[in-house]
Amino acid sequence: MTVVMSVPSVADAIQRFVDDALPRSHPIPEIDGLYRMMRDYAQRGGKMIRSKLLIASCIAHGGTFEAALPLAAALEMFQDWVLIHDDIEDESEERRGSPALHRLHGVPLALNAGDALHVYMWQVIHKARVDGAFEEFLEMIHRTAEGQQIDLGWIAANRWDISEQDYLELVQRKTAFYTVVSPLRLGALAASRDPDPRFTQAGLDLGVAFQIRDDWLNLAGSRAVYGKEIGGDLLEGKRTLMLVHLLHHLPDAQRLEVTRILSQPRSDKTPAQIQSILELIRTTGSLEYAQGVADLHAQRGLELLNAALSALPGRDAAQQIIEVSTALATRSA
Amino acid sequence: MTVVMSVPSVADAIQRFVDDALPRSHPIPEIDGLYRMMRDYAQRGGKMIRSKLLIASCIAHGGTFEAALPLAAALEMFQDWVLIHDDIEDESEERRGSPALHRLHGVPLALNAGDALHVYMWQVIHKARVDGAFEEFLEMIHRTAEGQQIDLGWIAANRWDISEQDYLELVQRKTAFYTVVSPLRLGALAASRDPDPRFTQAGLDLGVAFQIRDDWLNLAGSRAVYGKEIGGDLLEGKRTLMLVHLLHHLPDAQRLEVTRILSQPRSDKTPAQIQSILELIRTTGSLEYAQGVADLHAQRGLELLNAALSALPGRDAAQQIIEVSTALATRSA
Numbered sequence: 237m238t239v240v241m242s243v244p245s246v247a248d249a250i251q252r253f254v255d256d257a258l259p260r261s262h263p264i265p266e267i268d269g270l271y272r273m274m275r276d277y278a279q280r281g282g283k284m285i286r287s288k289l290l291i292a293s294c295i296a297h298g299g300t301f302e303a304a305l306p307l308a309a310a311l312e313m314f315q316d317w318v319l320i321h322d323d324i325e326d327e328s329e330e331r332r333g334s335p336a337l338h339r340l341h342g343v344p345l346a347l348n349a350g351d352a353l354h355v356y357m358w359q360v361i362h363k364a365r366v367d368g369a370f371e372e373f374l375e376m377i378h379r380t381a382e383g384q385q386i387d388l389g390w391i392a393a394n395r396w397d398i399s400e401q402d403y404l405e406l407v408q409r410k411t412a413f414y415t416v417v418s419p420l421r422l423g424a425l426a427a428s429r430d431p432d433p434r435f436t437q438a439g440l441d442l443g444v445a446f447q448i449r450d451d452w453l454n455l456a457g458s459r460a461v462y463g464k465e466i467g468g469d470l471l472e473g474k475r476t477l478m479l480v481h482l483l484h485h486l487p488d489a490q491r492l493e494v495t496r497i498l499s500q501p502r503s504d505k506t507p508a509q510i511q512s513i514l515e516l517i518r519t520t521g522s523l524e525y526a527q528g529v530a531d532l533h534a535q536r537g538l539e540l541l542n543a544a545l546s547a548l549p550g551r552d553a554a555q556q557i558i559e560v561s562t563a564l565a566t567r568s569a
Numbered sequence: 570m571t572v573v574m575s576v577p578s579v580a581d582a583i584q585r586f587v588d589d590a591l592p593r594s595h596p597i598p599e600i601d602g603l604y605r606m607m608r609d610y611a612q613r614g615g616k617m618i619r620s621k622l623l624i625a626s627c628i629a630h631g632g633t634f635e636a637a638l639p640l641a642a643a644l645e646m647f648q649d650w651v652l653i654h655d656d657i658e659d660e661s662e663e664r665r666g667s668p669a670l671h672r673l674h675g676v677p678l679a680l681n682a683g684d685a686l687h688v689y690m691w692q693v694i695h696k697a698r699v700d701g702a703f704e705e706f707l708e709m710i711h712r713t714a715e716g717q718q719i720d721l722g723w724i725a726a727n728r729w730d731i732s733e734q735d736y737l738e739l740v741q742r743k744t745a746f747y748t749v750v751s752p753l754r755l756g757a758l759a760a761s762r763d764p765d766p767r768f769t770q771a772g773l774d775l776g777v778a779f780q781i782r783d784d785w786l787n788l789a790g791s792r793a794v795y796g797k798e799i800g801g802d803l804l805e806g807k808r809t810l811m812l813v814h815l816l817h818h819l820p821d822a823q824r825l826e827v828t829r830i831l832s833q834p835r836s837d838k839t840p841a842q843i844q845s846i847l848e849l850i851r852t853t854g855s856l857e858y859a860q861g862v863a864d865l866h867a868q869r870g871l872e873l874l875n876a877a878l879s880a881l882p883g884r885d886a887a888q889q890i891i892e893v894s895t896a897l898a899t900r901s902a
Contacts, residue, residue: 264738266722267715321684325677344658344721347680351654352714354684358691359707374692381685382600388677389599405597 246291246301247284253309254278254316257360258353273337273349274356277316280332286419287311289560293423295553296545304426306364310373311419313357318380318414320350325388326472327502368425376418383410390475396483396495400529403480404444411450412443416537416561434544441537445565448530451476453567455514456523467510473498477529481522482513490516534565579624579634580617586642587611587649590693591686606670606682607689610649613665619752620644622893626756628886629878637759639697643706644752646690651713651747653683658721659805660835701758709751716743723808729816729828733862736813737777744783745776749870749894767877774870778898781863784809786900788847789856800843806831810862814855815846823849867898 258275262268287308294304322328323336324343330336338346361373386406390398417439421431454469455478469476479498483491494516497509517523541561545554591608595601620641627637655661656669657676663669671679694706719739723731750772754764787802788811802809812831816824827849830842850856874894878887 262715264715264719266719269722270715270718318684321680325680342725343676345718345725347654347658348714348717348721351651351687352711352718354687355707355710355714362695362703362707370695374688374695377688378685381681381688382595382597382603384681385603385678385685386597386599388681389602392675392678 246288247281249301249305250284250287250291250308250312251278251281253305253360254312257309257313258356269341269345270349270352273341273345274316274353276337276340277319277331278312280334282312282315282332284312285560285564286315286415289416289419289557290423290426292553292557292560293420294426295423296548296550296557297424297427297429298549299423299427299429303366304423306360307366307369307422307426310357310360310364311414311422313353313360314373314377314414317350317353317357320346320353322384324350325384326474328472366422366426367428369422372418372422372425376413379409379413383407383413386410387475391473394495394499396475396491396498398475398480398483400477400480403475403477406475407444407447408440411447412440415446415564416440416443420541420557432544434540438537438540438544441533442541442561442565445530445534445537446567448477448526448533449565449567451478452523452526452530455517467514470498470510470513471502471505473502477526478517478522481525482517482520485520485522486516531566534562537565538562579621582634582638583617583620583624583641583645584611584614586638586693587645590642590646591689602674602678603682603685606674606678607649607686609670609673610652610664611645613667615645615648615665617645618893618897619648619748622749622752622890623756623759625886625890625893626753627759628756629881629883629890630757630760630762631882632756632760632762636699637756639693640699640702640755640759643690643693643697644747644755646686646693647706647710647747650683650686650690653679653686655717657683658717659807661805699755699759700761702755705751705755705758709746712742712746716740716746719743720808724806727828727832729808729831731808731813731816733810733813736808736810739808740777740780741773744780745773748779749773749776749897753874753890765877767873771870771873771877774866775874775894775898778863778867778870779900781810781859781866782898782900784811785856785859785863788850800847803831803843803846804835804838806835810859811850811855814858815850815853818853818855819849864899867895870898871895 255275255278259271262271290308290311291301291304295301319331320337323331324338324347328336329339336346337349340346341349358373361370383406386402387410389395417436420435420439424431424435451469451474455467455476483494486494494513497505497513538558538561542558545557548554588608588611592604595604623641623644624634624637628634652664653670656664657671657680661669662672669679670682673679674682691706694703716739719735720743722728750769753768753772757764757768784802784807788800788809816827819827827846830838830846871891871894875891878890881887
């Protein structure tokens, strides 16, 4: 298992574990439908970056693939139920190339399926009996829900007076914990090792860099490569570092006009309006600025991560963690 | 602690435990708001029937109040997060005399607060370290989510061809598990005793009787006593035993007219339409029929429950369980 992150069989094994952790069929058609809904996002094939990172971390710590597998599967299940609920909260149209679950089945059934999947996630974690893993998942989901609350709270209150610091506080919670911090730590725990304390700051920095890059690609990428609708974040009114930068550099009248557009319901925004804001972001240099901030966090995170991984026994896996983290935190496609 | 179910200090202790299990405040206002939202339904003061039943069961099994308290608190937390999500799914206006959480904060924030509270529930269960309790909560929530899926699935598919058997399958899952079966079993587990296998069937029967009664009161009760809007279930299009009975006894044309009205969005239903269906339910004898079915289940459940409780050491608590179960399963106010 030297090349954890790119071997197809790893993704297959995780997907099979998730599949086996869920009930298969039921004579009552509505319950049978629930079981299919719980599997839907998993079967659409996510990238499994986070769960593979967890497995690589376990192997780097001298643990086995098998020891990491249940927690990796639970992390995928976490992402699946959270995405079901996020898609409702954000009124998203699509997920992984198909309509979002609530677009297929309506909000009530999708919401309930997310809850049901959430419960099966805890079942997997409980059965795994890895010391400290339960607490790590608790911490991870507490932080993620807090980050989500900040994000949704800004939208609900139509808040645009957001500083770069506010944005970083958001992203550390909403993204960095479950994308980097907890996968690294859970891998150590699966190998029965205490996680290096440096993983936390390294993961926060790398997670921040990853999210800025992800938002950057939503504005500057190509749909073919990025896989989601370009400018979708502007339709959603999502607060990104590019927008924070733009709003701090626009004259008052123009800033008011931009926030007025962004605050409209998704369906009221015209393609021309989205295009005009995209143009402002480009001409104000907000894309370059955000790239610079992402690079700074990426560099700091990678240095810390290198130091924390340097003494671990699994050299190949440690090297892969560095490679994947570098790719995540600096990706431009 | 001889009179568990009616002593105010029991409710206070449960509420205090829930309060202590949740974080208190946070410098970031949105996160602080999340903490307040997680406490909101608990602070509105539910009846705590289920958590008190759990405590009474523990004491009946020779356990202590203290041993049962964490699980009782977790059961309240379960009900609180489920109600937050149910209120979104059912588009409910009110909960415990105040606007539903999503009416106060919007769907996205309320949905996320429900998820956050769900996680804290598992934290309490995990920390309680009661053998078998984790598995019991898993089973309870699996069944409840399945029941909810049946209910929501019928509404989404506009299904009205529901038999009495379909209805019973729904209610056993959606209500009986978390209202009676699991509280009885969790009480035994908190006292380090194996739950009597008869608790399951007893709880299913009593839970069915309770739900039929609850639905009955929604149609036939008075708002002052019942505490919720009378006929609200008809506005919601909720499938109840009274409706199942009515639809099986109406001529085709009238049945089509009734289901047409019931299938409309809540906001399109007029008070006159609701009144006309209420009148049909009365004249068709559906209220009496449902009462009869509830009584049958209540009687069977109470007999089984009596038998299962008869050998337990805590006689006062066992007697209270019988009294409360009788009241729940036969209540007419």
